[in-house]
Amino acid sequence: MSTNTLDTKIQVSKFLTSLLDSTISRERLTLKKNDKIELTSTNNTPYIFVIVSGVTGIFSTTNVAIDFAGEGDLLDYNVYSSQLFGKALTDEVTIWRFEQAEVFNMIAQNQDIQIQHYHMLQAIQRRLEQKQKAASLDTKEMIASLIHTLASRFNPNFDNQSMIELPRYFTRKMIANYAGVSLSTLTTHLQRLAEEDRVLFNTRVLLINETN
Structure with a gap:
């Protein structure tokens, strides 16, 4: 496991613990294989997600595979597109869902959480850049x-x-x-x-x- 990957996993663990220890609105979701979940906002309540277990594919509305995410990964693609959804690839995927606005308010008040979130967004960016390079x-x-x-x-x-x-x-x-x-x-x-x-x-x- 690379240093970047290890560091990101540490940050996401801290990030998720911080969110779960807070009063932020959250919901634990369980997806079965091929279940879909909207990842980008088409309404007034955008969310971010953290995968606890399982693997999801990230797809465009034309069913093009964009990325994949597994245990400990952040699903926060609002800055990339308004038309992406996740689909469970494994038999079961467990995810925590948090209201984005509440998370951002918490980030604004806590530099450690801001750094943790930044590391997770960078992990998404690195994956997308790696695919583009390939x-x-x-x-x-x-x-x-x-x-x-x-x-x-x-x-x-x-x-x-x-x-x-x-x-x-x-x-x-x-x-x-x-x-x-x-x-x-x-x-x-x-x-x-x-x-x-x-x-x-x-x-x-x-x-x-x-x-x-």
Whole structure:
């Protein structure tokens, strides 16, 4: 786990504890697989969310995968778009929902909480920038980069493996959507990566070389 990731996880733990210890309005939500949740404000009560467990995809209203978020991640995309929603990828996702205005009032009064929130927003920004950087590569290398990032991030055992298994809720269709390519294009480049011994895959399992 990188220093940036570890630092962000520490900050989000402190941030969530601070919010739960406060009098801010909150609601604990439980999503089942494929349940959706509005992430950006289309009304007068915008919210921010913190994931306690599970993994969600972040999608545009045209169902384009923008980002993914898991345990300890902040879901605060109001500054990026007014048309994003989350969808549970795992069997269950547990989330705390807080009213954004109350959170911002608390941030304005407490510098520590302001710093914690800043670190979490930076984590979102880094993920979006990393995806944008991958998009500048040729298609095969872009696909390899995105798969490696997701496998490293969401497989808790990746530090002990030479080949990292991508969790199975990242279906091939989901990866193609996230990469912005067709399913047939994805399969073609997975086959080429397999010929280079950089991935192993079949209909249910996809593993990528840790040093990719």
